[in-house]
Amino acid sequence: xxxxxxxxxxxxxxxxxxxxxxxxxxxxxxxxxxxxxxxxxxxxxxxxxxxxxxxxxxxxxxxxxxxxxxxxxxxxxxxxxxxxxxxxxxxxxxxxxxxxxxxxxxxxxxxxxxxxxxxxxxxxxxxxxxxxxxxxxxxxxxxxxxxxxxxxxxxxxxxxxxxxxxxxxxxxxxxxxxxxxxxxxxxxxxxxxxxxxxxxxxxxxxxxxxxxxxxxxxxxxxxxxxxxxxxxxxxxxxxxxxxxxxxxxxxxxxxxxxxxxxxxxxxxxxxxxxxxxxxxxxxxxxxxxxxxxxxxxxxxxxxxxxxxxx
Numbered sequence: 601x602x603x604x605x606x607x608x609x610x611x612x613x614x615x616x617x618x619x620x621x622x623x624x625x626x627x628x629x630x631x632x633x634x635x636x637x638x639x640x641x642x643x644x645x646x647x648x649x650x651x652x653x654x655x656x657x658x659x660x661x662x663x664x665x666x667x668x669x670x671x672x673x674x675x676x677x678x679x680x681x682x683x684x685x686x687x688x689x690x691x692x693x694x695x696x697x698x699x700x701x702x703x704x705x706x707x708x709x710x711x712x713x714x715x716x717x718x719x720x721x722x723x724x725x726x727x728x729x730x731x732x733x734x735x736x737x738x739x740x741x742x743x744x745x746x747x748x749x750x751x752x753x754x755x756x757x758x759x760x761x762x763x764x765x766x767x768x769x770x771x772x773x774x775x776x777x778x779x780x781x782x783x784x785x786x787x788x789x790x791x792x793x794x795x796x797x798x799x800x801x802x803x804x805x806x807x808x809x810x811x812x813x814x815x816x817x818x819x820x821x822x823x824x825x826x827x828x829x830x831x832x833x834x835x836x837x838x839x840x841x842x843x844x845x846x847x848x849x850x851x852x853x854x855x856x857x858x859x860x861x862x863x864x865x866x867x868x869x870x871x872x873x874x875x876x877x878x879x880x881x882x883x884x885x886x887x888x889x890x891x892x893x894x895x896x897x898x899x900x901x902x903x904x905x906x907x908x909x910x
Contacts, residue, residue: 601779608705613732707783711790714837729793731760753792760789774859778852791830814876822904824880825889829902832893857886
C-alpha cells in the first residue's frame with residue numbers, strides 16, 4: 601500500500617499507557633452459550649438491564665463468536681468507561697509499533713474520505729468514529745474488551761478498539777500477512793460504524809429478539825458479511841480515487857478474509873465445523889462479499905440481507 605506521507609486521522613485515541621484493570625466475566629468465548637442464557641438474563645435485569653445487555657451484544661469482534669461473552673462478562677464484572685482523550689503519561693513503543701500506529705491512522709483517515717463522500721451523496725452526514733489503541737484490556741461503553749477478542753467496534757460509544765499485537769497474530773497464527781490485510785481489518789470495523797449510522801445495526805438487534813439461536817446467528821452472519829462488503833467499498837475507492845493500493849494488495853485482503861472464516865477457525869480450534877453456530881460467515885462467504893465491495897464500490901451492492909449469502 602502507498603500509505604506513507606498521507607494524511608493521518610485526528611480521531612485516534614491512544615490508551616496504550618493506561619491500565620484497564622482486572623477482567624471480570626463469564627469465562628470462555630462461546631457466543632452460542634451466551635445466547636442460550638440471554639432470556640434468563642433479560643428476565644433478571646428488567647427493561648433497563650436488557651437495553652444494556654443488547655448494547656453489549658452490539659460490540660462486534662473480528663474473531664468469530666468471541667466478543668459477546670467477553671464483553672457482557674466484562675460489563676457485569678468491571679466498570680465501563682467512555683472517557684475520551686489521551687491517556688496519562690507518554691506511550692512507550694518500539695519503532696515497529698510507531699510505524700503501525702501511523703499506518704492505522706492513515707487508513708482510518710482514508711476511510712473517512714470514502715464514507716464522507718458516499719454518505720453525503722445520499723443526504724446522510726458521516727460522523728467519524730474514533731479508533732482506540734490499547735494494550736491487553738480496555739474499558740468501553742459495551743463493557744470490558746481484551747486483546748484476545750481481536751479488534752471490535754462498540755456502538756455504545758461509536759469507537760473501534762484495536763490492540764496492535766493483533767496484526768502479528770494475523771500474520772503468524774492465521775498466515776495472513778501484509779498491510780492491506782491489516783487495512784481490511786480496520787475497514788471491516790469501520791463498516792460496523794457505517795451500519796450503526798444507517799440504522800442497520802438497530803434493525804438487526806430488533807429482528808434478533810425472540811429468535812432461536814440458529815436464526816439469530818444467521819442474522820449476525822449477514823451483518824458481518826455486509827461489514828466485509830463495506831470494507832471492500834472502501835478498498836474500491838481508495839484504489840480508484842487515491843491510488844492507495846499496489847500490486848498484490850487485493851490478494852492480501854482476500855487471503856485475510858478467508859483466514860478468519862467461521863469454518864476455518866472452528867476447524868482449527870475445535871477440529872470440526874458447526875454451521876449453525878456461525879456468527880461471521882464461512883471463508884468463502886467472507887471472500888465473496890469483500891470481493892463484491894471491491895469490485896462494485898456501491899452500498900446497493902452490499903445488501904447481504906436480501907441476497908443469498910450462501
